[in-house]
Amino acid sequence: MGAGLGGCGEMGDRTPAAGDAEHERRGTAVSAPPILGNVPGAYALGVFRDRHPALIRQVRDALPYSPDRLEALDRLLEEAISDTMQPLEASAHDFAAWLTWGRAYLRGRWTDAPFLWAESFFYRRVLEATGYFADGPWRGVDPFEPFKQAELAGSVVDEELASLDTVASASQAEKETALLLASLWGNRADLTFQITGELGDDKSADLVADDSALLWSLVHDGPPGRIVFVADNAGRELLPDLALIDHLLARRLATEVVLHVKPQPYFVSDATPADVLAGLRRLAGAPGEAGKAGVRLRQALRSGRLVLRTHPFACAPLPYSDMPDSLRDDFADASLTLTKGDLNYRRLVGDRLWPSDIPFAEVTAYFPGPVVALRTLKSDVLVGVAPDVTAALDATGERWRTTGTRALIQGRA
Ligand SMILES: O=P(O)(O)OC[C@@]1(O)O[C@H](CO)[C@@H](O)[C@@H]1O
Numbered sequence: 453m454g455a456g457l458g459g460c461g462e463m464g465d466r467t468p469a470a471g472d473a474e475h476e477r478r479g480t481a482v483s484a485p486p487i488l489g490n491v492p493g494a495y496a497l498g499v500f501r502d503r504h505p506a507l508i509r510q511v512r513d514a515l516p517y518s519p520d521r522l523e524a525l526d527r528l529l530e531e532a533i534s535d536t537m538q539p540l541e542a543s544a545h546d547f548a549a550w551l552t553w554g555r556a557y558l559r560g561r562w563t564d565a566p567f568l569w570a571e572s573f574f575y576r577r578v579l580e581a582t583g584y585f586a587d588g589p590w591r592g593v594d595p596f597e598p599f600k601q602a603e604l605a606g607s608v609v610d611e612e613l614a615s616l617d618t619v620a621s622a623s624q625a626e627k628e629t630a631l632l633l634a635s636l637w638g639n640r641a642d643l644t645f646q647i648t649g650e651l652g653d654d655k656s657a658d659l660v661a662d663d664s665a666l667l668w669s670l671v672h673d674g675p676p677g678r679i680v681f682v683a684d685n686a687g688r689e690l691l692p693d694l695a696l697i698d699h700l701l702a703r704r705l706a707t708e709v710v711l712h713v714k715p716q717p718y719f720v721s722d723a724t725p726a727d728v729l730a731g732l733r734r735l736a737g738a739p740g741e742a743g744k745a746g747v748r749l750r751q752a753l754r755s756g757r758l759v760l761r762t763h764p765f766a767c768a769p770l771p772y773s774d775m776p777d778s779l780r781d782d783f784a785d786a787s788l789t790l791t792k793g794d795l796n797y798r799r800l801v802g803d804r805l806w807p808s809d810i811p812f813a814e815v816t817a818y819f820p821g822p823v824v825a826l827r828t829l830k831s832d833v834l835v836g837v838a839p840d841v842t843a844a845l846d847a848t849g850e851r852w853r854t855t856g857t858r859a860l861i862q863g864r865a
Pocket residue numbers: 499503571639642644684685719792793794795796798830831
């Protein structure tokens with residue numbers, strides 16, 4: 453598709469509802485119960501009970517919203533605290549889509565709806581409250597921008613960018629390992645975790661599954677192909693992602709990289725086109741190798757070797773098994789699709805209580821091409837991990853599934 457900042461249009465083909473006939477046809481042959489927030493002690497319950505109210509308060513304070521917007525945020529806060537959900541205003545451009553996606557959950561309790569659905573709807577409601585889509589001065593203003601901006605400006609980022617100078621003198625194999633791991637662990641920098649300070653300790657970081665050999669064989673064996681990179685968070689995650697993408701392009705390991713980002717602010721720190729531009733500015737303004745990478749990536753956008761894409765399905769409350777044909781075609785044309793982060797993983801394998809040793813290839817069989825997920829573990833869903841590995845981790849007593857201290861690289865050709 454076209455170069456530069458073009459979006460990819462409408463959701464198009466159809467607007468599936470969770471569990472509809474098309475879903476069953478395209479979905480995985482196997483299934484498991486969806487993750488819900490109404491289970492005492494469940495991770496998802498804490499997200500609704502603690503994180504969402506804390507986030508609304510922080511959004512309220514981060515920008516000088518007008519009284520009408522503050523009232524709307526207060527109403528949403530009340531809904532979050534009382535665990536009651538209201539639908540979007542009937543005039544919303546996507547009112548009908550949300551009815552199709554989950555009429556049964558609207559006006560119910562946040563915690564009774566599937567976790568993926570309800571979290572996604574929560575972020576849509578934050579945008580409604582702040583007036584992101586409404587006529588008026590707050591239209592298009594990212595409510596999470598102050599958090600993203602603070603992160604990008606921090607001196608930690610200077611240090612992380614300077615490390616690219618060290619990596620430059622390493623062998624190709626060492627460099628690729630370093631870039632891949634930086635991109636993978638960059639996923640810990642997720643701002644939703646900073647809302648309630650849940651990040652674990654770096655020292656215990658480890659991989660519970662490692663298909664990096666498969667990933668590199670998909671990149672190196674055979675002629676260079678078109679790589680689709682489905683980004684997650686802006687800032688400290690996106691910068692190492694961009695460094696990895698620069699490597700793939702500069703070494704001609706990919707003919708083209710298509711970088712998928714969110715069309716609108718989502719899950720606090722998820723990258724939008726504006727965040728990509730901010731990241732490129734940060735890179736290009738840095739000294740040394742980071743600066744050179746920034747300049748090359750801006751040139752790659754201009755030449756069309758790096759394509760930025762925003763598909764509306766990226767903010768739909770549905771698993772990728774429900775993706776519309778326009779998105780499916782994009783993945784089908786790729787020699788490799790890389791997905792970043794916890795939320796993309798939840799959508800890729802389905803946000804369900806899978807037995808954790810069910811093979812990754814089995815639950816992603818519907819995906820139309822080779823796919824590799826890079827994820828730090830920040831929610832309960834897990835597949836493709838041997839029982840002895842999960843048993844050993846459980847025995848440590850750590851909350852290893854949800855605190856971002858563990859990570860995985862899982863793929864299938
Ligand atoms: O996709 P990311 O950025 O890696 O993680 C997003 C995420 O950790 O935030 C949620 C809580 O709001 C988690 O449940 C969710 O999966």
